[in-house]
Amino acid sequence: MADLGFARVDLDREARTGDPEVVYGAGKTPEQVAAILTALHAKHPERAVLATRLSPEAMAAARAVGAEVHEVARAATLGPTPEHHGRVGIISAGTSDAPVAAEAALTVATHGAAPVEIRDVGVAGLHRLLAVRDELATLDCVIVVAGMEGALPSVVGGLIGVPLIAVPTSVGYGASFGGLAALLGMLNSCAPGITVVNIDNGYGAGVAAARIVRV
Amino acid sequence: MADLGFARVDLDREARTGDPEVVYGAGKTPEQVAAILTALHAKHPERAVLATRLSPEAMAAARAVGAEVHEVARAATLGPTPEHHGRVGIISAGTSDAPVAAEAALTVATHGAAPVEIRDVGVAGLHRLLAVRDELATLDCVIVVAGMEGALPSVVGGLIGVPLIAVPTSVGYGASFGGLAALLGMLNSCAPGITVVNIDNGYGAGVAAARIVRV
Amino acid sequence: MADLGFARVDLDREARTGDPEVVYGAGKTPEQVAAILTALHAKHPERAVLATRLSPEAMAAARAVGAEVHEVARAATLGPTPEHHGRVGIISAGTSDAPVAAEAALTVATHGAAPVEIRDVGVAGLHRLLAVRDELATLDCVIVVAGMEGALPSVVGGLIGVPLIAVPTSVGYGASFGGLAALLGMLNSCAPGITVVNIDNGYGAGVAAARIVRV
Amino acid sequence: MADLGFARVDLDREARTGDPEVVYGAGKTPEQVAAILTALHAKHPERAVLATRLSPEAMAAARAVGAEVHEVARAATLGPTPEHHGRVGIISAGTSDAPVAAEAALTVATHGAAPVEIRDVGVAGLHRLLAVRDELATLDCVIVVAGMEGALPSVVGGLIGVPLIAVPTSVGYGASFGGLAALLGMLNSCAPGITVVNIDNGYGAGVAAARIVRV
Amino acid sequence: MADLGFARVDLDREARTGDPEVVYGAGKTPEQVAAILTALHAKHPERAVLATRLSPEAMAAARAVGAEVHEVARAATLGPTPEHHGRVGIISAGTSDAPVAAEAALTVATHGAAPVEIRDVGVAGLHRLLAVRDELATLDCVIVVAGMEGALPSVVGGLIGVPLIAVPTSVGYGASFGGLAALLGMLNSCAPGITVVNIDNGYGAGVAAARIVRV
Amino acid sequence: MADLGFARVDLDREARTGDPEVVYGAGKTPEQVAAILTALHAKHPERAVLATRLSPEAMAAARAVGAEVHEVARAATLGPTPEHHGRVGIISAGTSDAPVAAEAALTVATHGAAPVEIRDVGVAGLHRLLAVRDELATLDCVIVVAGMEGALPSVVGGLIGVPLIAVPTSVGYGASFGGLAALLGMLNSCAPGITVVNIDNGYGAGVAAARIVRV
Amino acid sequence: MADLGFARVDLDREARTGDPEVVYGAGKTPEQVAAILTALHAKHPERAVLATRLSPEAMAAARAVGAEVHEVARAATLGPTPEHHGRVGIISAGTSDAPVAAEAALTVATHGAAPVEIRDVGVAGLHRLLAVRDELATLDCVIVVAGMEGALPSVVGGLIGVPLIAVPTSVGYGASFGGLAALLGMLNSCAPGITVVNIDNGYGAGVAAARIVRV
Amino acid sequence: MADLGFARVDLDREARTGDPEVVYGAGKTPEQVAAILTALHAKHPERAVLATRLSPEAMAAARAVGAEVHEVARAATLGPTPEHHGRVGIISAGTSDAPVAAEAALTVATHGAAPVEIRDVGVAGLHRLLAVRDELATLDCVIVVAGMEGALPSVVGGLIGVPLIAVPTSVGYGASFGGLAALLGMLNSCAPGITVVNIDNGYGAGVAAARIVRV
Ligand SMILES: Nc1ncnc2c1ncn2[C@@H]1O[C@H](COP(=O)(O)O)[C@@H](O)[C@H]1O
Ligand SMILES: Nc1ncnc2c1ncn2[C@@H]1O[C@H](COP(=O)(O)O)[C@@H](O)[C@H]1O
Ligand SMILES: Nc1ncnc2c1ncn2[C@@H]1O[C@H](COP(=O)(O)O)[C@@H](O)[C@H]1O
Ligand SMILES: Nc1ncnc2c1ncn2[C@@H]1O[C@H](COP(=O)(O)O)[C@@H](O)[C@H]1O
Ligand SMILES: [Mg+2]
Ligand SMILES: [Mg+2]
Ligand SMILES: [Mg+2]
Ligand SMILES: [Mg+2]
Numbered sequence A, B, C, D, E, F, G, H: 001m002a003d004l005g006f007a008r009v010d011l012d013r014e015a016r017t018g019d020p021e022v023v024y025g026a027g028k029t030p031e032q033v034a035a036i037l038t039a040l041h042a043k044h045p046e047r048a049v050l051a052t053r054l055s056p057e058a059m060a061a062a063r064a065v066g067a068e069v070h071e072v073a074r075a076a077t078l079g080p081t082p083e084h085h086g087r088v089g090i091i092s093a094g095t096s097d098a099p100v101a102a103e104a105a106l107t108v109a110t111h112g113a114a115p116v117e118i119r120d121v122g123v124a125g126l127h128r129l130l131a132v133r134d135e136l137a138t139l140d141c142v143i144v145v146a147g148m149e150g151a152l153p154s155v156v157g158g159l160i161g162v163p164l165i166a167v168p169t170s171v172g173y174g175a176s177f178g179g180l181a182a183l184l185g186m187l188n189s190c191a192p193g194i195t196v197v198n199i200d201n202g203y204g205a206g207v208a209a210a211r212i213v214r215v
C-alpha cells in the first residue's frame, strides 16, 4: 500500500484478485490522477494501468506523465497492454451509447481479454442484430450496452448461451430517469442468466467479463 | 343521465364518443354492478354492455341479471356483441399475462372490432415471434401485452407499420415494482410510434384499438 | 443499411413500416446529424427526412446541407413534405408547451397527415376549450400536450370519440418532478381510450397519430 | 389534559383552536376508542365528539357507549351536532370516492358548517359538472374529492372563486401508486388557489373547510 | 379572451372567480411577459396585474413597460394595489425561505388582503415562535413557509385556530430531494386542518389565503 | 461461534463490542428463535438475552424455554437484566407509536441503561411537551419516536443538549408511504446533532443510546 | 416448440443456449406447472427439468407427476441431475436468506456445476467470513446472497478474483423497501467486477454462474 | 436573539444546548455570512463560531472579517477553538469523501472534542481497515463517511463497541442517485447501534459525536 497523503493506493490488488488497481478519475484533481497513475506504474511497469472517468484536464495531465489517452472512452492507460485470452463481445444499441461501450472495451483489453465491438444494433431494427448472428457465435462472453428501454440484452440473451453482462446507459430523456428505465428493464429480463451492472458502468462490466473468460 | 343514488350513469356516451359506458367493477358492490349493468342494458338493449375488474361475487351477481361471464378476463357482458370492423392483434409475452390480454380482447370485441390473440411470444425466444410474422402482416392495429422488462413492444414495433398500443402488466417480482419496470420500458421504447396505457389496463388498450380501426 | 462507421443507418424502414427513418439529434455531433440527414436524403430524395432534438449548432449544420430548420420544434427537414391524408389536432394546454406541440405537428406533417394546432386551452379556463368544440369535431385523431397536472386529455377525451394520444411535458416545478406528475395523470385518466407517450415526446405522438389516420 | 395511561387526551383544544379533539381510530383498540370518546364527551357533553377510521369492531364499541355510527364514513359521533354556519360543497368524481367524501362531510358537520354533497361528476363527462353549476354558485367553500388522475379540482377551480380544498383518494390501480398520481396532479394544478391534503384525508379537508367558512 | 398568437389571455377571470389573471413567467420570453402584462393592464387599469417567476431579463422588460419590480419575490406588478380586507400572516422558518415568502406576501397584497410577514422562526428554536404568539392571535389566516423537514406548520397549527396553508420549499440538500421531504412532512401533519400547496408555490398559497379572508 | 446448522451464532459479540448478540425474530421459525435463545443463554447465563420482532407463535416458543415475554414490544428476554448506568428518555408522539417505543425501552434496559418513557407528546399540542421539560433535563440521552410527519425530534432537539436519536415509525397513511415521510423529515431536521435509525427500528435506537450513556 | 394451449413450450432452448427451459411457477396453476414439467421431461428424459417459485399446491402437483420437491428452495426437479463441472460458492449473509440461496444452489446443480453453500457470514461479524477464506480460494465463481444493506458482495469482492454475482434479497423492513436498499448497494459496490441480478432472483444467479464455470 | 433584518440570530443556543449557533452558508449572500459571523463572535468572543457550506465568495467575505478559512471543509471559523474532551474517529472510505470528512472533523473540533482522521479504508480492500484496528480501539466515538454502496459502517460496526454515526455521501453515479444508495445501505445496516445523518451532512455528525463524548 502506498500512502500518497490523499489516498492509500492498493499496490497488491493483482496478487489478491488478479486484476490491477484502477484509478477512478471522478472527484479527483488532474494532479491526483497523474500521481496515482505514476505510483501504480512504478510498481507494475510490465502491465498497463488504467484511469477512467477523466475530465479533459485529467486527460491532459495523464498524457503529460506518458499515458495513452482514449478520447471516446474518457480514459487513459499507462504501460503495455497484457496478452489477450478469450473474446468478449461489446454489443451496443445506439450511437449515443459509444462512450460506455468504449470504456467497457478498453477495460476488457487492459484486463487481459480481446474486445470485439458490434455497434448500433438496437432491437427496433432486428435485422441488424440477426445480420451479425454468426459473429455472436464466436464469442466467449458478451457485454450488452443499451439506454432508453434497455431491451437489447433480453433479445441477445435468447440467441446465445455464453455469459451476458448488461450495462444500462443514461441515454434517453423524460421517463428514462437517467438510466433507471434501462436498469430496471435489464434486472427484470425474461432471458435467463443475464447479470447487470450500474448505469453507465462500462468499467465494471469489462472487469467482470475479463474475469469470466480467464476462468 | 340516470341517477341511481350512488352513481350518475352516463346513458349517452355513445352519442358523444361512439363507445358505450362501461362498468368499472373495482370498488363497487356486486349489487351496484348488477344495477348499473341493468340500467345501461335497458337503455341500449341492441348492444352489449361491458363490466370489468369483477370479483367472483360480482361475476355471480352479473350472471344473475342475465350477463355472460368471461372468467379469464374477470369481466361480464350483457346484450349482443356488435358487428366487427377491422382486425386487432393482441400479442402477449407470457402465460401470466393472460388475464390482461383477455380483458383487452373482450373490450375490442364489444367495441366493434375483431380480436386476434397471439400468445406466449416473449422476446427471449425470438423464433416464436418470427414464426407468426405472416399473421402480424394481416392486422390493422396491435395491442402488445408484457410484464417484467416489457421489451416485446419494441421488437414488434420494428416489424410492423400499423398502430401499436403497449400494455405493461404487473407480472414480475422484486425490481419490477408492480409493473413499473415494464411501464418505463414501454414509454422509452426506441421503436417509433408506440403508445402506452396504465399497468394492467387491457380495457383502455381495447377501447383505443377499436377506435383506431374504425377511423 | 448504410454503415457510416458511427451508425448503421436504416435505409429501408419505409418498406418495413411505412415510415421514414428519423435522426434523433440528442447525443450526436452536428457533423453526425448532417451526415445522416444527407445519407438518408440521398436514398429517399422524394420524401422529407426529419431530424429532431437539435442543438443550435446542429440546426446550423443541417441548414448547411440544405435542410429547412424549424426553430420552435428544434428540428430540421430535408426534402419535400409528403401529401397529407387525414387531419390530426395538436391541442396544447399552455404557452410553455409550444416546443413539444411544434415537434408533434412537424412529425405529423412529415409522416403524411395534416396537423391542426389549437393552443393554450388549459382546463383551468374551460370556456377556451368549449369555444373550439366545433373544430374538434372535424378531426380524425388528436394529440393533447400538457404539463403540470396533465388534466387536459381527460377533459378532451370526454368530448370526442376519435383516438387521443396524450403527451406529458416537463413544464412545471416542484412536485411536477420533470413531467412525472403529468405522465401519471395521463396514464390514470378516467376518460377511456387515451394512450400516452414519454414526457416531451412530441415525435412519438406524431408518428402514432400519422399511422392511425392512414389506417 | 386527561391521562388515560395509553394517551394524554387534549381536553382544551377547543379553547385553543376552536375545534374539538377528534379520535383517530387507526392503530387503536376498540376499547381505547370507546374510552377516549367517553372521556371527551364527559368533558364536552354539549358538542359532538368525532371518531374516524374505525374498524367494524371499533364501530361496535362506539355504538355500545352510545355513539351514532356513520357506516360509509367509517366514523362515529357522540353528542349533539353543533349549529351550522356557512355551506361547504363536497364534490366527488366517482362512486368509489364515497367513503372519503362521507368522512369529509361528517367532519364539516361536526365542526360547525353545513355539508352539501355533489357526487359522481368526474371530468370525463363534463356535462355532469356543468349541470350543477348553479348549485356550485351557492357554496362558500368546496372540497373536491377524486382518485385516479385527480383532474376534477383543476376544472372546478376554473369555475368558482371560493376557497377549494382538493382531496386525492387511493382509488385507482397500476401507476396510480396508491393515490400518488392524484396527489401530484392536485399539487400541480394550473387552477390558482387550490390547496391539498393527504391521500384519503377527508377529515383534514373537513376541518380546514369548516375553519374557512367560520372566519 | 385576447389572442396574442402565442397565448389566449383570460381577460374575464375576475368576473368568473374574483381574482385577476396572473402571468406565469417561467418558460416565457421577456417580450411575451411584457406583452401579456400590457394586454391585461389595458383591460383592467384599475387593479394591479401580477407576473411571477421572472428572470432578471423579464424583470427588466416588465420595468420597461411601467411595472414595479419586486426583487426578492422575483415578480412584477403593473397598476394600483387593491384595498386590503383581512390580515394574512406569512410565517417563514429560515433565511433561505425568503423568496417564496415574498412571493406569497406580494400575491396576498395584489389579491386584496394585508400581508404580515414573520421571519426566521424555525422549530429548532421554539422561543422565537413563542415570542410572537400575541401577533399570531391577530391574524385571520396564516401561510407557513418552510424547507428541510417542514415541521413548522405542525407546531403553528397546534397554536392557532384560523386556516393554515403550508408551503414546502426546496431549501435543503441530500435527502430533502428538492423539497420532497418538506412536502411529505406537511401532508402528513398531525395538526388538523392544514392544507398544502406545491413546493416553492408562494403564489398559490397567496391566492388561497386571499380568497379565504374575503369569504 | 456456535453452528446450529441454520445459523452461526455469535457467542463473543460482548467481548468484541460490549453488547450481547440479539435474536432477530422476523423470518425465523418459532423453533429457531427458541433454539438460539437457549444457546445464547447457556453461554451467557448471567445476562439477559433479547429476541425481537416475534410473532405470537414465537412468543409462545420463547415462553416455553423460560423466557419472559414483553407483549407491547413483541419481544422476549431470557436471563437477568443487567445493572443500569445512565438514564435514556424514550419520548413518543402518539398512542400508535407504543410498540416501537416499547422495543426501544426494553433494548435500553437489556443493554445496561435505565429507560424513562414519556408518551403522547406530539407537536400539535406543544403544551404537553413543555409540561415535561423538567423531566427532559434529567436525561443523559433521548430517543424520540414519531410517525406521520416526524416533527417531534426537531422540537425536542431545540430544547436539550444531550444526544438525540430519532426513530421514524410507519404510523400514518397515504403520503406517509410506510414511514418514509417521517424518515425524511428526521434526516432533514434543522435541529443540529440529531441522528436517525431505520423506520420502526426501536432496537437499533436502544443499542445506540445504551452505548452512548455508558461511554 | 410444443403448444399446450396456454403456453408455447420452448423444447430446443438447450440446443440454442446450452440450458434447459425452466418452469417459472408464479402465476401458473398447479395443473399448468405439472403439464409443462411433464412435456419438457418427455422431450429431454436424460436431464433434470426445473420448476421454481412453487406454491405448496404446485409442489404437490409436481410430486404427483414424479418430480422431486426441494422445500427450502420452493422448487421441484424432474429427471436426473447432470454431471458437474466447476465449483460455485453460494455465500449468504443471514438465516432469512436461505430460500434464495437454496434456489441458487439448486439451479447451479441442475445447470451442470457443483454448488458449495456457505451460510450466515454477514459483514457485521467479519471473523465468520475470514474463517472460511481458505474455502473461498477453492471456488471458480461465487454467488453472494444478502438482504438489508447488501454489503457482503463488496467485502467478498475484495478478497477473491473469480467472477462474483450478487443477489439482493427482500429480507429487511422499513427503508429496505422490499430489497431496494440491498439492490442499490450491490449496483454501487466499490469492489470491481461485481454483477447483479433482480431481488430474490436465485435462479438467475444460478444460471449465470453455471454458464460462467462451463466457459 | 439578535434581529439582523434578514435573520433572527440565536445568541443563547449555548446556554440551552451547550453548542454554539452555526452559520449555514448555503442560500446566504457573502455579506449575510460575514454579518452573522461577526454578530455571533461579538457575543461569544471566547469560543470559535463556525460557518459551513461556503461558496468561494463567502469564504473570502469570512476571511475579510478575520475568520480562518478551511478550504477542504468549505468552512470558516472565527474565534479560538475550545479545549478538547474525548477522541472522535472520522473514518472515510475513499478520496472523494474528503470534503464531508473534513467538515465533520472541523465541527468536532469546534464543538469541543479531538478529531482523529483515518482516510481511504473502503471495504473492497479490507486489509487497509484491519491495519488500523489498534487505532480504532483508542476512540470514544466514530463517524464513518462513505458514498457509493455505503458498506463501511457495517464493517466498522462489527469491530467496535463505541457509538458509531454513519454519514452517506453523494459520491457515486448512476444508481447511487445522489447518495440515496449509501443512505439506504446505512439505515439498513445489520450491525447494531449505527445511527445515520443526512447525505453529505458532516456537520450534523460532528455535532452529535461531540455531544456524545462530552456526556
Ligand atoms: N469507471 C469506474 N466506475 C466504477 N468504479 C470504478 C471506475 N474506475 C475505477 N473504479 C473503481 O474505483 C477504484 C479506485 O477508486 P479510488 O481509490 O477512489 O481511485 C478502483 O479500484 C475500481 O474498483
Ligand atoms: N425526438 C425523438 N424522441 C424519441 N425518439 C426519437 C426522436 N427522434 C427520433 N427518434 C427515434 O430515434 C431513431 C433514430 O435514432 P438514432 O439511430 O440514434 O438516430 C429514429 O428511428 C426514431 O425511432
Ligand atoms: N408562480 C406561480 N406558480 C404556479 N402557478 C402560477 C404562478 N404564477 C401564475 N400561475 C398560474 O399560471 C397562470 C398563467 O399561466 P400562463 O397562461 O402560462 O401565463 C395563472 O393564471 C396562474 O393560474
Ligand atoms: N452544514 C450544515 N448542514 C446542516 N445544517 C447546518 C449546517 N451548518 C449549519 N447548520 C444548521 O443551520 C443552522 C443555521 O441556519 P441559518 O439560521 O439559516 O443560518 C445552525 O444552527 C445549524 O443548526
Ligand atoms: Mg440508430
Ligand atoms: Mg414462457
Ligand atoms: Mg395561459
Ligand atoms: Mg362513474
Ligand SMILES: [Mg+2]
Pocket (backbone or CB within 6 Å): E094, E095, E120, H007, H008
Ligand atoms: Mg437561522
Ligand SMILES: [Mg+2]
Pocket (backbone or CB within 6 Å): D007, D008, F094, F095, F120
Ligand atoms: Mg394523541
Ligand SMILES: [Mg+2]
Pocket (backbone or CB within 6 Å): F007, F008, G094, G095, G120
Ligand atoms: Mg445471524
Ligand SMILES: [Mg+2]
Pocket (backbone or CB within 6 Å): A007, A008, H094, H095, H120
Ligand atoms: Mg481508493
